[in-house]
Amino acid sequence: MGMGRYVKITGIMGEGRYAARHELSKESFFATLDRDFRGKFNPFNRDTPPEWCPFLLESDEDGNYLCSIHDSAPSFCKNFKCCTCRIFKIDGSPAGLVKGRSTLVTDDLKLKKMWDNAVNAALNLDLEGQKVKIAEIIKDSGYKVDYYE
Numbered sequence: 001m002g003m004g005r006y007v008k009i010t011g012i013m014g015e016g017r018y019a020a021r022h023e024l025s026k027e028s029f030f031a032t033l034d035r036d037f038r039g040k041f042n043p044f045n046r047d048t049p050p051e052w053c054p055f056l057l058e059s060d061e062d063g064n065y066l067c068s069i070h071d072s073a074p075s076f077c078k079n080f081k082c083c084t085c086r087i088f089k090i091d092g093s094p095a096g097l098v099k100g101r102s103t104l105v106t107d108d109l110k111l112k113k114m115w116d117n118a119v120n121a122a123l124n125l126d127l128e129g130q131k132v133k134i135a136e137i138i139k140d141s142g143y144k145v146d147y148y149e
């Protein structure tokens, strides 16, 4: 709902087809309305807030939010992970994920304790230094951290 700042339509290529750009990833892409929306949705004639992505719409049927170009959405959207990083056990199974800078979501009490220790140990470092330090401590505790930013 805030992606209207970054997803810009730069041209009309035909009925339901657009040239577009994702300003965050600097990605130019061709967007084609998915079959269900062709002839029914016009990104230039909609009553959604301007900060919404031009391709985002609210379903009349169930109130869910839908991407009208799902099949041709930019790779930024396809690869989007709604967390800062994920933490895995040594065997590769998921152990938790982190929202924002350091809010850990996990049921693993051992990981929770290690995470709190790691965050405290990295408090005085800059953001990049914090990531490296936290990843080292978590690795030494038997986990692996994958950062997405």
Ligand code: SF4
Binding pocket: 003, 007, 053, 054, 055, 056, 057, 066, 067, 068, 069, 070, 073, 074, 077
């Ligand atoms: S997933 Fe679709 S609606 Fe959402 S930001 Fe990307 S292009 Fe827009």
